[in-house]
Amino acid sequence: MKKTVERIALPSPSPGTRRELTVHRYGVPGARPRAYLQAALHADEHPGLLTLNHLIRMLDEARNPMIGEIVIVPIANPIGLSQQLHGYLAGRYDFSGGLNFNRDFPELGETVAGAVEGKLCDDAPANARMIREALASAVADLPRDSELKALRAALLGLSMTSDIVLDVHCDLEALVHIYTSYRHRDIAVELGADLGADVVLLEDEPGGNTFDETNAGLWWNLRERLSDDRVPLACFAATVELRGQADVSDELAAADAANLYRFLQRRGVIGGNPGALPTPLCEPTPLDGTDVIAAPVAGIVAYRKRLGDRVEKGEVVAEMVDLTADDPLTARTPVHSRASGLFFSRAAQKLLPPGASVGKVAGPEKLPHRKAGNLLEV
Numbered sequence: 153m154k155k156t157v158e159r160i161a162l163p164s165p166s167p168g169t170r171r172e173l174t175v176h177r178y179g180v181p182g183a184r185p186r187a188y189l190q191a192a193l194h195a196d197e198h199p200g201l202l203t204l205n206h207l208i209r210m211l212d213e214a215r216n217p218m219i220g221e222i223v224i225v226p227i228a229n230p231i232g233l234s235q236q237l238h239g240y241l242a243g244r245y246d247f248s249g250g251l252n253f254n255r256d257f258p259e260l261g262e263t264v265a266g267a268v269e270g271k272l273c274d275d276a277p278a279n280a281r282m283i284r285e286a287l288a289s290a291v292a293d294l295p296r297d298s299e300l301k302a303l304r305a306a307l308l309g310l311s312m313t314s315d316i317v318l319d320v321h322c323d324l325e326a327l328v329h330i331y332t333s334y335r336h337r338d339i340a341v342e343l344g345a346d347l348g349a350d351v352v353l354l355e356d357e358p359g360g361n362t363f364d365e366t367n368a369g370l371w372w373n374l375r376e377r378l379s380d381d382r383v384p385l386a387c388f389a390a391t392v393e394l395r396g397q398a399d400v401s402d403e404l405a406a407a408d409a410a411n412l413y414r415f416l417q418r419r420g421v422i423g424g425n426p427g428a429l430p431t432p433l434c435e436p437t438p439l440d441g442t443d444v445i446a447a448p449v450a451g452i453v454a455y456r457k458r459l460g461d462r463v464e465k466g467e468v469v470a471e472m473v474d475l476t477a478d479d480p481l482t483a484r485t486p487v488h489s490r491a492s493g494l495f496f497s498r499a500a501q502k503l504l505p506p507g508a509s510v511g512k513v514a515g516p517e518k519l520p521h522r523k524a525g526n527l528l529e530v
């Protein structure tokens with residue numbers, strides 16, 4: 153398949169150094185639907201790097217016609233990828249300012265609302281076109297006076313006008329799971345089925361200005377801001393968690409890339425028949441039905457449950473082992489789940505401080521202790 157490869161230089165962070173984004177583009181610019189994919193915005197999450205590498209190869213060799221446009225940024229965070237400290241890659245938070253790389257993306261709603269207010273008509277595609285033009289102009293005006301701001305502006309510039317945005321991450325040790333808005337439930341179910349996701353988490357207002365929320369939320373925020381239902385919800389964005397940090401292999405990456413390719417066919421971005429939709433492995437569950445189980449005390453975590461186990465509310469998922477206790481028989485503190493559901497995520501490091509996440513259980517019932525507007529992690 154024909155493509156172009158572009159490099160976007162980021163401002164030099166220190167004399168003699170410079171980083172850049174690599175962008176692979178397929179299809180005619182402006183063709184619809186437009187899909188955007190990126191990997192490793194949290195730079196210590198590597199399964200997506202290999203998966204998008206496989207997807208790029210598949211697209212390069214593909215014989216199916218390109219109907220829309222695909223933009224792939226295979227390394228979304230070259231800043232984070234450079235944060236090596238004594239052999240350990242610290243890729244979640246920015247060394248220079250402490251910010252989580254996937255939080256606090258700039259809000260564009262007010263600027264876009266100002267540009268389109270009073271101009272909406274009854275033609276939804278025309279409204280989407282006009283809003284995207286305003287969006288592109290708002291992104292072009294974002295400040296780029298630091299390397300991180302320039303990176304964020306560049307990523308939004310590449311993604312914000314898309315119909316589909318997939319931000320590929322991974323968890324610590326985990327099954328495949330997806331975060332997206334309840335407003336796009338049908339597409340989420342389709343994506344989950346194609347990817348073989350064990351958990352699909354539907355958010356209401358998760359807060360935090362994550363990358364997926366910034367892209368998709370612009371549209372519903374604009375609808376609310378203008379009190380006008382003619383604003384279409386024209387962007388489906390999801391955070392795709394491709395298992396755990398150690399789950400990096402050609403076998404997994406090739407299968408995940410093939411699944412993403414079929415999803416892009418199913419959404420009409422690529423031509424050809426994707427085949428029947430696989431049977432979903434799960435019903436979507438609310439984000440607020442997920443228990444992030446905190447370690448009650450410091451210690452080594454010894455799991456009683458494996459990933460994929462169903463657990464009941466109150467059940468013990470792990471024990472914290474107090475290595476300082478005189479008597480090993482009394483050295484264990486049980487850790488309980490407050491949700492009934494699927495145990496889908498565990499800690500990678502097994503020595504935990506109090507309050508650290510022991511794991512996550514996704515259940516169908518909203519949990520009373522979960523506050524709306526809170527993401528699962530900081």
Ligand SMILES: [Zn+2]
Nearest residue numbers: 194197321322
């Ligand atoms: Zn992440």
